Amino acid sequence: MKLLTSIFSLLLLIFVGNAAQAQRKGYWQQAVDYTMNIDVDEKAYQYDGDMTLLYTNNSGRSLPKVYFHLYFNAFQPGSMMDHRLQTISDPDGRMMTKAVGTNARESRISLLKPDQIGYQEIKSLTYNGASAKFKVSGTILEVELPAVLADGATGEFKLTWKAQVPEQIRRSGRNSREGVALSMAQWYPKMAHFDDYGWHLDEYVAREFIAPFGNFDVTIHLDKDYVVGASGKLQNPKAVKGYVAAAKPKADKSGKVAWHYKANQIHDFVWAADPKMQVDSAKTDGGVTVYTVFLPTDKAVVENWKTALGLATQFFDYSSSKFGAYPWPTYTIIQGGDGGMEYGTATLITGGRDLKGLVGVIFHEAAHSWYQHLFGINETVDEWFDEGFTSYVEELAFQHLFEKKGASQTNPMIGAYRSYYKLALSGKEEPMSLLADYYKTNYAYSNASYTKGSVLVEQLGYIIGQENLEKTFLQFYELWKFKHPTPNDFKRVAEDVSGINLKWYFNLFLNTTRTIDYAIEATADGKFALRNKGDLAMPVDVWVEYEDGSRELFYIPLREMRGQKPAEGFAIYNNIKRTVLEDWFWTKPTYALPLSKPAKSIIIDPSQRLADIESGDNIWTK
Template identity: 40%
Template sequence: MKVKLDKAILPGQSTVFEMNFRSQIPLQTRRSGRDSNEGVDFSMSQWYPKMANYDQRGWYARPYIGREFYAPFGTFDVKISMPKAYVLGGTGVVQNPDEVGHGYGAKQAFGDTLKWHFKAENVHDFAWVADTDYAHDTAITSGGKKIHILYLKQNVQAWGGMKEVAPKILDKLSELFGDYGYPQFTIAQAGDGGMEYPMIIFITGSRGSLQSLLGVTIHEGAHEWFYGMMGSNEMDYAWMDEGFTSYATTEVAGKLLRNQIDPSHAGAFGGILMARKYGFYEPLSTPSDWFATNSGYSTAAYSGGQMIAEMLGYVISPELRDKWFLEYYKKFRFRHPEPHDLELLAEKVSGLQLDWFFDQWTLRNWKNDYTISKLSYNKTEKGYETVIKLKRLGRAAMPIDLQFVLEDGSNQWVNIPLSEMMGHKPVPSEWKVLPAWGWTSPEYTVTIALPQKPLYAEIDPFGLMLDENRLNNISKGKYAYVTKFMNPLQNYSNRYSRVWSLYPAYNSRMGIGFGAQIKGIAPFGDDLLNTQMTLYPILGSYDYQINNLSDALALLNYDFLYEKELGERVGDWRAKLSFDSDQGIVEDRLFVTRNLTPSWDRNKPKRILSVGFTHNDRIIENAYPNKGYIWSDKNVLSGMVLYRVSRGDKLIEALVEFGGASIDKPQFLSDYNSANRFSVKAQRRLLTGKQKSVLARVQAGIGVRNLAPQKRFIAGSPDLENQWRSDAYRTLSSLSAITEVKAFSGVGPVSYGIGGPNEGYYILAGSLLWELTPKFKPALLAPLTANVFAGMATVGDGLLGDAGLALNYNLVSLASLQRWVGQSDVLAGMNLSLKFPFFVTMPRHVDGKNRFAFRYLFGVEHAF
């Protein structure tokens, strides 16, 4: 709404606007409205025509489209008439406590209606809540500020303890960022998620425990500083509001709830690096409504501002950063600070020039990456004359903290300021400050005398600056690894991770085996190396004979997998090279996969295109699996194109493969060695709702008549080649002397698991799964699910079909097994299934019993 002034308001003058407006309170959408999902009657925010702000850049009358607000400070004098049963909370102090009662005053006025009178000074918004079922607790901070806590009475279990913790939160925030500048603070169960308004926060409250309320209470509470009192222009600089609030949340939650001295902000750094790698990062000072993606906005606003606060501590020292926050409060309380105000203040507090810092970290999306050469040293009388070269790989420039780790376990810290700073941060007396690094030089040589032999040097070992690649921050040598034994592989941002595992294996043909596994990983999923070896020394074997080199080599099983990112952005292009040998079968593959939708975008269907080559061969007689199927004894080489679109449970996949027996055994197109085939699969959920979720799947495929056995279509199971690729299935099936194990989760009937009429060169199949999810309480039964299944298929010889009941046990979801699942591909794929097909169409192909005989099958479920 635009109001034309009768005459201009000059500085220092005032005028009066009068406005009558009527409004119908809508059902709650997001943060505002009536009758919230939790049953709160009124969550009243953005409920009145609000004055736009006018600052040095003019009017800010942008329409609110869902992200941030910006408004002038003022005094609000608000009177609300409500039926007597309602308890209210709002911005400001209740002026007539003894008239409204309800925990504000001891008495209450007569009549059916209460007139609530709120008054608030130095605020830029007014919000209020009302409900007839609110419990009203109060508390007082050590500074004497009143806290009102309003929550629906049924949530007393989680909310009852809030009155003990809330004053501590406000006290801690006051200690770190300046006194809470308002006379009262209201924490109200209202709205949706969590949202800040002056003197009142709305948080959803049907959370299980007090603990689950505290994170959001601290966050919204910290907004009373960064939004409430320091009314920055969050429409243009959301990072000054959400970012500093996120920083304060991490600090207060860490110090107050977890007794941490120096809480880590690594999560924010990780989020920014991820956003940069996936390509949706945008500079911090992008206007809030202009971000291309929600993820880009939240990364810049929340993690970005948190990073600025943390990294300023790295540049000017943590003590001066803390002082800067307090000065910021002193100078800009109840004002509208801008980024330049922050910069000027940081320069005054530190005595350093910092325009370069704010410029490159808030206006640009520059890469920051420092690396270090190999360390060299000479022993002299004075100690160890050490030389090491540093290199700036990105466009961004930063001062450097460098740590030398010495032979006796002690450290020597070094600070290299940036020339633009015109000085250096205060450092402890045992540190050495070296000459400044000029902005224009990409390299810098450190020459230093060390008292002990240096083992290695590392740039910023505690990760206080955002560095794109922290693996290259350490001087070359054996120290860039963390090696663990019998532990899951972990992502370290500054070390390669190596894991050794030892495990026994058993194979009914080769006996007992012993394996060693070594895996390596680089951070953020860029590259991955996974190798493992298992040796079968033929212990306890009853029929394995070594007749030639192949037979001997078959005793050594190996898996080697290397995945590499090819594109500029992570997840766009990925190459996979693998060499596998297991139970007499070898397979070598090279695949390139293109993500056609950005892998981080969960709103769009995931579309991938994979192109690659596969070579496989059977190197010993009677190789895997030693019952039922026979694998082609030829080298089969094929090319393959796979296209897949998926979204949640919906999936469509098409595969084309071409090739056949290879050159050294030139029976190309001869009997049963071709790989020419085409197949389409689709899946979707038909009925959804409580206990009513049916998964429908169909598959159609056709190949040439002499399709190699491992490529043939199997009703109810993946093809043989895909079965073999599953560690879980091949491990279990190698125990087949003990039990009969099948692979499930193809399309079609499940009871036809053994070679015969259920495999062929073409397939037309469909299945329905009605998933039942019983709520088992005991932990051991939690992974148990059940379904009713029915499937039909033809693979060449009549119509196969079955129907029955299945029990699935998903070992992976057992909490107590997580540690082991993390280091074992076999356990990770272990979804065990017990099926009771009470009806089959062609009993003669299954077990010769009648159609309705009692049958059961035990198997491993694969991902479809």
């Protein structure tokens, strides 16, 4: 086993080294190497932390300052997260409570007492052995270096801190509603992300994250009766509870045992713990060990988790074949938190669900292993690139593995399309390119990032062809694994694979709230034309059945594409003549259909992948 582990580590280093050659010329990224020791006081919900952090600067410039995130500080009355809850029109219900004697809702953060709040208090901080000046503002720690961190150099930071775990309100916290004692997400001073755009110093208001890739070596000292689930690979399974049959943990004089974890090339580390946790595991065909760590509250719950574990192993094999091989040796599904949230090689999810709900949330969070954790997408800037692509992966896997559907003849994302149509017609839609924190409503944020984001992916397949979309995913994996790609990087790969220009599509679908709306018009002389009633032009597939029973598929490229998609293998197109017509200008509102004989019926996009907000005029029947 030690030999296999060493071989895997060597292959991972080679893998990562080869991955350093990104498609974008001049690309660079920072690197971190954390070593942490945590001593937990379970009764007080506090812990002491000791960290050594090696931070490598590859930016091409010297750094006089660095920044860390102290996320637990958000869980204090008067924080920006607290104020956001009090002012947004549709706050997250999990974070609110009814005021006594009224129907009003109050921020749960505003009601926290001193022994319930969260905090991370820095006790000491040195840089290369010298004391460094620092100041804390909300959830950001600013560190003034005693000497600059030069380009190409690695600096050593040593931090000690005292922290209190807040009441479980959002993701992190103590005593979740399902009874998990400790859900430890965003629990350590986390180096902020620095890239071509500068430092990313977003105050924590309950949205998501970005961080540099690196290695983690974490030791958690905890009461011997607790069971832990965490990121990475457990180094001492025989010395702790739950992972080896009949193991008898050896506690120190204080009654604690050390849980030692290591993980390479991840950008976030999570753990959760409770004395009642149960551990199960299984291996994928590809050799990944998947763990479940959950509360066995009753027989039905245990059975659901057992079934979900088997499906989770299938998920990793399926997704590896479609989107690139999962590169880490483990993945851990941990009950905790307040819903579902992805972290490096692990997730926190609520576990008291029916089987369908449990499998759905596991598939979604596990899909983030690609779209946010293998590709370090900036969730604070390009939230749709993270959540939308993940929702796309989740839905394909769910239909294939859980519902056991065959290849769809039409749009497998039709549910997301319907949610997007409601958003587009609601008057609340905002551009998908808006920074995640700044949406006016949670409704607009959720539907833009999750549903319109997955519409963008499926509709891209409509534009460039399904086979080209699948090739794009795999080529993107080869170029951008273990790096921080932007949406433009994905667009460039899709353009290279398909030979189609996509500037117009990504610009208009992301940066505006323009909508697609086509119609079939019959003229007085029995001829037919298409009309673009919307303000976002697209290529169009038109299916025609003639009165004599024959059928024809007309494909009309958009001039801006400067190319054409190939014929697609959808079952509905089998044995149908395909005719490619002259391209359509976005400046021209109508397009005449050159029908060669009388038509019985005409349909715009029978695959239903064109996101047309009004489909009632997309069908003509004699």
